[in-house]
Amino acid sequence: TGKLSHFKYDKKHGHYQVYAADEYYFVDGSRYQASNGKGVESAKPQLLGTDYVMQQNGESVTVQKLNGRVETRTKTDRRGKKVKESKFVADNLWSAKISSDFGRIFLQAGNRLYTGDKNKLGAFDVATLRGGQSKPAWSAPIKDNPWTMLAADDRLFVVTEESRLYCFGANKIDPKHHAPTKTPLPSPDNKVTARVAPLLNHLQTQEGHALVLGADAESLDTLLNNTNLRIVSVDADPAKVDTLRRRYEAAGLYGHRISILQYASPLDFPAPPHFANLVIVNGAVAANLKPGRVQAIYKAVRPYGGILSLDHKNAKLEREIKAIANTRMLPAIDGTLIVKREGPLPGSADWSHQYGDAGQSVVSKDNRVKAPLGLLWFGGPSNAKILPRHGHGPSPQVAGGRLIIEGADIIRAVDVYTGRLLWERELKGIGEYYNITGHFSGAGEI
Known part of the structure; x- marks a missing residue:
């Protein structure tokens, strides 16, 4: 129904891996009742089946029934008093050994358990393990550590910690390697380079963050090719945003070097304060900049040397900027106002x-x-x-x-x-x- 059943806050236990079956769920080494969140016992399942729990401790594998019972016994505490102690008990089904060379169990598909460790995968037949033999039915080398596995369509898919994806099938073939393709950015336009280069000369570092209001492919290309800045660009046109996202995704740059966001009014974009080493307000967006909005945009500029570039020059804007504390006007370039934010934040x-x-x-x-x-x-x-x-x-x-x-x-x-x-x-x-x-x-x- 989507209705919240219960919420239990636990200061000591919590994890992103949650296992659930029947009337129980397991998280961070404990078993809880799904109906009310009440703790039942300490348990660290590696796998859950419809009626069993599989736990792994080093080379030891133990399989118990999922459902159990609460047993109560009387014992003497340290003060000599008789007290009752209740404990959840589940019957053991079977146990086995798996060499530590094959790491931990990730999943069961059919009658096989699939394991993984650094540079190695393995598969073990359940019947063979229950018979006391621990020899793998299959193994394969991989690069780095497996992160997760998935069995589907008669194939085993393995994702590694280094973001590699492996696919294994029933037939032995020469594996195909699918490397990510990248489309290099075109050579920057000389006019655009001439306009952006002076801004870069004023920066104290080519690292850090840039905010570009009004997405312009040529300007963004120039920043990407000539700096190590991580760029956030904002534009109102959803079609342009989509085109630029695809452009930089194809170049292998999207997400870690540049992000393009769509916002109805880029001048009103709620950028974090003080984060950007460089803020550029481009073209038509800059032309719509009204007095009184400069302060809000300027707030995103990092103290101690951040640069603000406004592709629009008029006397009112210039007077407003000069009135802001710790600013220094730099020589304008082709009608572009350039401002440097010097020193600390006032009062800091x-x-x-x-x-x-x-x-x-x-x-x-x-x-x-x-x-x-x-x-x-x-x-x-x-x-x-x-x-x-x-x-x-x-x-x-x-x-x-x-x-x-x-x-x-x-x-x-x-x-x-x-x-x-x-x-x-x-x-x-x-x-x-x-x-x-x-x-x-x-x-x-x-």
């Missing part, structure tokens, strides 16, 4: 030392951040190399729009406005003193 402040500043005041001079707060970005580089909090190592520091953070063997700079990794340097042992998970007195004790 650095945290440049362990305790805030050279005077160790432990007080931020920032008067910009106020409630209510919202999410600016999430993600960024992994924290795997960063020091654990328990060692109370040097605190992250912020200066010039960069967050500087230390690891056991590295120092890293991250863009505070986007979470983008700016640089990382290996310095062996620099944070080793704090690289512990036991609580520690901290940097101030040294």
Whole structure:
């Protein structure tokens, strides 16, 4: 019916892999009743059948009945009192061994179990396993690790962690390799290059993000060919958006280097604040720019050197831009206004030392951040190399729009406005003193 049956919030358990059969579901090592979400037992199924649960622990495979019973027994607790203990019990059907070389079980198709591990796939007959033999009925090499498998149309499909797709069939043939085809972008138009190149000369980096309001293929091609910027372009015309998406998909660039979005009024597109190293407002979109809208677009420009280019020049717009704090007008090019956003956000402040500043005041001079707060970005580089909090190592520091953070063997700079990794340097042992998970007195004790 689509009606919500129940919702149970569990602080300790949760996962994207959910198994369900009959009146139970399994998630993150536990079995629950589907009717009310009540926990039943600890269980980590590898496979579920219509009437059985298959679990794998290393080389051991155990198959139990899906449905069981609750048994209650009386025991003596540590205080000497008699207490009753209830436990869910399911009968064992059979058990077997599978060599750890073949990794974990992914699926059962017919009477075979299919397994996978790094660079290897295997298939085991259930009847053979139940008879005490663990020799695979079939195996095949692959590149990298299998991520998931699917059996359909008498074929086995395997997707790997590196996004490779394999298809295996009953007959042995010479495999066909289908490599993704890419259509190179055409050589950029010299006039467009001459118009865009000066903007790139003003950028402090060829990395980062660009926002282009008014999709123009030639301008976008030039940015893609001459920078490493990740581009978001917005246009009102759905046909143009579709054409450009297909163009950059064919070039192998769509999604990771460029995204094209359709929005009825590109000038009103709700772009994230402070994220773009370069903002370009093109042609007809720029011509519709009215005084009073510049501030909203300018908000998307990254502090500390972001560039705004307006393909439309008039005195009112120029006066409005000059009134914005921390802006510098750059020489115009063929009627295009070019603005550089210099310095920090008004009212913001650095945290440049362990305790805030050279005077160790432990007080931020920032008067910009106020409630209510919202999410600016999430993600960024992994924290795997960063020091654990328990060692109370040097605190992250912020200066010039960069967050500087230390690891056991590295120092890293991250863009505070986007979470983008700016640089990382290996310095062996620099944070080793704090690289512990036991609580520690901290940097101030040294």
